[in-house]
Amino acid sequence: MTRGRGRRPAHEVRGEVLDAAGRLLLGEGMPAVTFERVAAEAGASRTTLYKWWPSRGALALEGYFHAVESTLAFPDTGDIEADLTSQLTAFVRLVGTTRAGQVVAELIGQAQTDPDLAEAYRTGYSRPRRDLAVEALHRARDRGQLRADVDAEAVVDQLWGACYHRLLIRDEPLTDAFATTLVRQLLGGLRP
Amino acid sequence: MTRGRGRRPAHEVRGEVLDAAGRLLLGEGMPAVTFERVAAEAGASRTTLYKWWPSRGALALEGYFHAVESTLAFPDTGDIEADLTSQLTAFVRLVGTTRAGQVVAELIGQAQTDPDLAEAYRTGYSRPRRDLAVEALHRARDRGQLRADVDAEAVVDQLWGACYHRLLIRDEPLTDAFATTLVRQLLGGLRP
Amino acid sequence: MTRGRGRRPAHEVRGEVLDAAGRLLLGEGMPAVTFERVAAEAGASRTTLYKWWPSRGALALEGYFHAVESTLAFPDTGDIEADLTSQLTAFVRLVGTTRAGQVVAELIGQAQTDPDLAEAYRTGYSRPRRDLAVEALHRARDRGQLRADVDAEAVVDQLWGACYHRLLIRDEPLTDAFATTLVRQLLGGLRP
Amino acid sequence: MTRGRGRRPAHEVRGEVLDAAGRLLLGEGMPAVTFERVAAEAGASRTTLYKWWPSRGALALEGYFHAVESTLAFPDTGDIEADLTSQLTAFVRLVGTTRAGQVVAELIGQAQTDPDLAEAYRTGYSRPRRDLAVEALHRARDRGQLRADVDAEAVVDQLWGACYHRLLIRDEPLTDAFATTLVRQLLGGLRP
DNA sequence: TCCTAACCGAGACGGTACGTCGTGTCTTAGG
DNA sequence: CCTAAGACACGACGTACCGTCTCGGTTAGGA
Numbered sequence: 037m038t039r040g041r042g043r044r045p046a047h048e049v050r051g052e053v054l055d056a057a058g059r060l061l062l063g064e065g066m067p068a069v070t071f072e073r074v075a076a077e078a079g080a081s082r083t084t085l086y087k088w089w090p091s092r093g094a095l096a097l098e099g100y101f102h103a104v105e106s107t108l109a110f111p112d113t114g115d116i117e118a119d120l121t122s123q124l125t126a127f128v129r130l131v132g133t134t135r136a137g138q139v140v141a142e143l144i145g146q147a148q149t150d151p152d153l154a155e156a157y158r159t160g161y162s163r164p165r166r167d168l169a170v171e172a173l174h175r176a177r178d179r180g181q182l183r184a185d186v187d188a189e190a191v192v193d194q195l196w197g198a199c200y201h202r203l204l205i206r207d208e209p210l211t212d213a214f215a216t217t218l219v220r221q222l223l224g225g226l227r228p
Numbered sequence: 229m230t231r232g233r234g235r236r237p238a239h240e241v242r243g244e245v246l247d248a249a250g251r252l253l254l255g256e257g258m259p260a261v262t263f264e265r266v267a268a269e270a271g272a273s274r275t276t277l278y279k280w281w282p283s284r285g286a287l288a289l290e291g292y293f294h295a296v297e298s299t300l301a302f303p304d305t306g307d308i309e310a311d312l313t314s315q316l317t318a319f320v321r322l323v324g325t326t327r328a329g330q331v332v333a334e335l336i337g338q339a340q341t342d343p344d345l346a347e348a349y350r351t352g353y354s355r356p357r358r359d360l361a362v363e364a365l366h367r368a369r370d371r372g373q374l375r376a377d378v379d380a381e382a383v384v385d386q387l388w389g390a391c392y393h394r395l396l397i398r399d400e401p402l403t404d405a406f407a408t409t410l411v412r413q414l415l416g417g418l419r420p
Numbered sequence: 421m422t423r424g425r426g427r428r429p430a431h432e433v434r435g436e437v438l439d440a441a442g443r444l445l446l447g448e449g450m451p452a453v454t455f456e457r458v459a460a461e462a463g464a465s466r467t468t469l470y471k472w473w474p475s476r477g478a479l480a481l482e483g484y485f486h487a488v489e490s491t492l493a494f495p496d497t498g499d500i501e502a503d504l505t506s507q508l509t510a511f512v513r514l515v516g517t518t519r520a521g522q523v524v525a526e527l528i529g530q531a532q533t534d535p536d537l538a539e540a541y542r543t544g545y546s547r548p549r550r551d552l553a554v555e556a557l558h559r560a561r562d563r564g565q566l567r568a569d570v571d572a573e574a575v576v577d578q579l580w581g582a583c584y585h586r587l588l589i590r591d592e593p594l595t596d597a598f599a600t601t602l603v604r605q606l607l608g609g610l611r612p
Numbered sequence: 613m614t615r616g617r618g619r620r621p622a623h624e625v626r627g628e629v630l631d632a633a634g635r636l637l638l639g640e641g642m643p644a645v646t647f648e649r650v651a652a653e654a655g656a657s658r659t660t661l662y663k664w665w666p667s668r669g670a671l672a673l674e675g676y677f678h679a680v681e682s683t684l685a686f687p688d689t690g691d692i693e694a695d696l697t698s699q700l701t702a703f704v705r706l707v708g709t710t711r712a713g714q715v716v717a718e719l720i721g722q723a724q725t726d727p728d729l730a731e732a733y734r735t736g737y738s739r740p741r742r743d744l745a746v747e748a749l750h751r752a753r754d755r756g757q758l759r760a761d762v763d764a765e766a767v768v769d770q771l772w773g774a775c776y777h778r779l780l781i782r783d784e785p786l787t788d789a790f791a792t793t794l795v796r797q798l799l800g801g802l803r804p
Numbered sequence: 805t806c807c808t809a810a811c812c813g814a815g816a817c818g819g820t821a822c823g824t825c826g827t828g829t830c831t832t833a834g835g
Numbered sequence: 836c837c838t839a840a841g842a843c844a845c846g847a848c849g850t851a852c853c854g855t856c857t858c859g860g861t862t863a864g865g866a
Binding site for chain 1: 257258259333334336337338339340341346349350354355358378379381382383385386387388389390391392393394396397398399400406409410412413414415416417418419
Binding site: 449450451525526528529530531532533538541542546547550570571573574575577578579580581582583584585586588589590591592598601602604605606607608609610611 | 641642643717718720721722723724725730733734738739742762763765766767769770771772773774775776777778780781782783784790793794796797798799800801802803
C-alpha cells in the first residue's frame with residue numbers, strides 16, 4: 037500500500053516540495069519547474085502546491101532559496117573601492133561560472149510575466165541586497181570616501197545592474213576584469 | 229467561393245502574421261503571443277508559422293519590430309555628456325512610460341528560456357544599439373572628452389544596463405532624474 | 421456559469437463519449453471516428469479520451485458495442501444444418517443489408533494497422549462468436565450428426581470466413597442463397 | 613547543380629515512385645506509404661503522384677505489384693484435390709510466413725475505406741485469381757470429379773476466404789494442416 | 805536559330821488530426 | 836471533516852499528412 041491519502045505534517049510536505057523544486061530548477065532550469073512535475077517529484081498533490089504557492093515562479097524562487105541557503109553579507113573593510121570590487125567580483129563569478137547565473141536569469145525572466153514571482157523576488161532577494169550595498173555606500177560617504185551628493189541607489193544600478201545587463205542580454209562577456217573596470221570607472225567621479 | 233486552400237503570396241501572409249503578432253504583443257503582452265492565437269488572428273495556418281519562426285519568442289520579436297519600425301540613430305552634437313543624457317532620457321521615457329517598456333522587458337524575460345529569441349534579440353536589437361553608443365563614446369574619447377583608457381562597452385552597461393536593471397527588477401523607479409544622475413556620476417570619473 | 425472545469429463522474433463522460441463514437445461510426449463510418457471529433461461531439465476533452473482508449477479503433481469498437489448492444493446466442497434446435505443455415509443467413513442479412521456490414525468491415529480493416537483494436541475485436545467480438553459456433557458443432561458431432569474427425573474451427577472459417585471474404589473483398593455478392601450454398605456444400609462431406 | 617526543375621521522362625519517374633512505394637510498403641507497412649513519404653523517397657514531386665494515383669492505397673497496391681512481380685498460375689494436374697491442396701498450401705505459406713501476408717492484410721484493410729484501392733484490388737488482384745480457381749474447378753466438374761451442381765465461386769470463398777479470415781482476424785493460426793483440412797472437409801461433400 | 809507558350813515539378817498554403825504537457829477547477833474517497 | 840488524490844475541460848505545443856494552388860524553369864513548338 038502506497039501511503040494512503042490522509043494528511044501528512046505540513047512542514048514535511050513543504051520540505052519535500054521545496055527540495056524537488058530546487059532540484060528541478062538547478063538541474064533542468066526554469067521550464068522544468070511546473071506544478072505538475074514538482075508535485076510528482078515530491079510525491080505530493082498538486083492541490084497542495086496551489087494552496088501554498090501562487091505561481092510556479094514563486095515556487096521556483098522558494099525552491100532556489102531552499103537549495104542555496106545563501107548568506108547575506110557585505111564585508112566592510114573601510115576601503116569602499118576594495119569592498120565593491122571584491123563583492124562585485126564574487127557576484128560576477130557566481131553568476132558567470134556556476135549554475136546559479138542561468139537560474140537567476142531565468143527567474144528574472146519569468147518574473148516579467150509572473151507578478152507573484154516579481155514581488156517575491158524583490159522582497160526576498162533584490163531589495164535586501166540593494167539595501168546592504170546602499171548602507172555600505174552611505175557609510176563610505178559618511179567616512180568621506182565618497183562625495184556627499186552621491187546617489188547610492190544609482191551606484192548599485194551602475195555596478196550590479198551593469199552585471200545583470202550582461203547576464204541577461206549576453207552580448208558581452210561577464211569577467212573579473214569587467215567587474216574591476218566597473219568600479220574603477222565609476223568611483224573616479226564619485227570621490228570628493 | 230472562400231479562397232481555396234492553395235498558396236498565397238508569402239509576403240502577404242507574413243505581413244498579416246506580423247501584424248497580428250505585434251497587435252497581440254502590444255495589446256495583451258507576451259503571454260498572448262502564442263502560435264495558436266497569432267495564427268487565428270492572422271487567418272493563417274499554424275503550420276505556416278512554424279515554418280518561418282522557430283519559437284514564439286522569435287515571432288513576437290519580429291512582430292514588435294514590424295509594429296514599431298524604430299529608427300536607429302545616435303545624434304552626435306560634440307558634447308558627449310549632453311548626448312548621453314538626452315539619449316538616456318529618451319530611452320527612460322520610452323520604456324518607463326509607454327507600452328514598449330513592458331514589452332521589451334517581457335521579450336528579454338522570454339529570451340532567458342528561448343535561445344532563438346535571445347539570438348534574434350542580440351543580433352537585431354541590442355547589438356546595433358550598443359555599437360552606436362560605443363562609436364559615439366570612441367569619438368568623444370578621440371576628441372579628448374574622455375580618458376584614453378575608457379572602456380566604452382562597460383560604459384554602455386553602466387548607463388543603459390543600469391536602466392534595464394530598474395526596468396526588469398522594478399524595485400526603484402525609472403525617472404528622468406535617474407538618467408541624468410547616471411551620466412553625471414559616471415562621467416565625473418571618465419574625464420581626462 | 422457554464423459547468424466549471426472540474427471533474428464529472430467518469431461513467432457520465434464515458435457514456436456520452438461512447439454515444440458520440442457510435443453515432444459517428446454508424447453515421448459517417450470509421451474515418452469520422454477521430455479522437456478530435458468524438459471529443460467535440462461528446463463535449464469531452466481529448467485528453468480524457470486518450471486516458472481511456474488506446475487508439476481510435478478501440479474507441480470505435482467500444483462505441484459500436486455500446487450502440488448495438490447485440491445479444492449473443494446460437495439457438496440449438498438439434499438440427500445442425502438448419503441451425504447453421506439460419507445463423508449464417510441472419511449474419512449475411514445483417515452485414516449485407518444494414519449499416520452494420522460496412523461498419524464491421526471498416527473495423528476489421530482498421531484492425532490491420534491498429535493492434536489495440538485487433539486485440540479488442542478478437543477478445544470482445546470474434547472469439548466469443550467462434551466459440552459459440554464451435555460448441556454447437558461439437559454438440560452436433562456428439563449427437564452423431566457430424567463425423568468424429570470434424571475440425572470445428574475450420575468449419576467456422578469455411579462458413580463465416582467465407583462470408584467475411586465476400587464482405588471485405590466484395591467481388592461477389594453476399595446473398596441468402598450464398599449462405600445456404602455454403603452450408604449445403606460443406607455439410608455434404610461432414611456427415612458420418 | 614541539382615537537376616533543374618524541368619521534366620523527366622514519365623516512365624523514369626513512375627519507376628522510381630513505385631520502387632519507393634514498394635520499399636516502404638514491404639519495409640514499414642501500409643501506414644508508411646503516404647504521398648508525402650513516397651514522393652520524398654522517390655525524389656519526385658507530390659503533385660506528380662496526385663496526378664497518377666487517386667489514393668495512397670492505389671499507389672501502395674501498384675507499388676506492391678511492382679515489387680513482387682507475382683506470376684499468376686494454377687497448375688492443373690487432373691487431380692483437383694491435390695491441386696487445391698497444393699495451391700492453398702502455397703498461399704498459406706506465402707501469407708503466413710512472409711512479409712507479404714501482413715502487407716496483403718493491410719491492403720485489404722485500407723481498401724475498406726479507400727474505394728480506389730478496393731476497385732484496383734478487385735480488378736488487378738482478387739478477380740483474376742478467383743477466375744483461375746473457378747476455371748480449374750469447372751474443369752474438374754466437367755471431368756466428373758465434382759458434382760454437377762457445385763458452386764465454384766462459393767468453393768473459392770470456402771477455401772481461400774477461410775484463409776483470409778484467419779489472416780485478417782488472427783484468432784486461429786494459419787498452418788499447412790489448416791489448408792489440408794479445408795480441402796478435405798469441403799471436397800468430401802462435393803464429390804459426385 | 806531564336807523566342808515564346810505550355811507545361812510540370814517544387815514547394816507553400818489552409819487544414820485536420822495526432823499525442824503530449826501543463827493549468828486551474830471540482831468531486832470524492834480515505835484517514 | 837478535512838485533505839489529497841485524481842479526473843475533468845481547456846489551451847497550447849510541435850509534427851505528419853492531406854489536397855490545392857502559385858510560381859518559375861525547362862522544354863518544345865512556332866516564327
